[in-house]
Amino acid sequence: MKLSGILSIIGLAFLGVSCGGGPNVQVVDTLGIPIEEATIVPMTRSYSKPASQTDARGEVQVYQDFPKIEWLTVTKRGYQSAHVSFDQPKPMTVTLRPATTE
Secondary structure, eight states, rough: OOHHHHHHHHHHHHHHOOOSOOOOOOEEOTTSBOOOHHHHHHHHOBOOOOEOOOTTTSSSSOOOOSSOOOEEEEEEETTTTTEEEEEEEEEEEEEOOBOOOO
């Protein structure tokens, strides 16, 4: 098989993984209430990908592509930030705890 054919197959495999149905991440507070407009930053081993925000249901679609997303950094004003592995069953839920004031 030619190199171009192999690269096409690899590209289609990543396309299949990155194209999916609905949201695959939900952000909630400690009571399980969805958090709207939480910021999600997908992180690879080398760099951060563009951020996205959760909708009114606290949901967002994070597309897995190349290079592989390893972690998500999740932030929202008034809450502690979370840094979680993206390598877990989907849909996944991220729980943010209220920020502590000192």
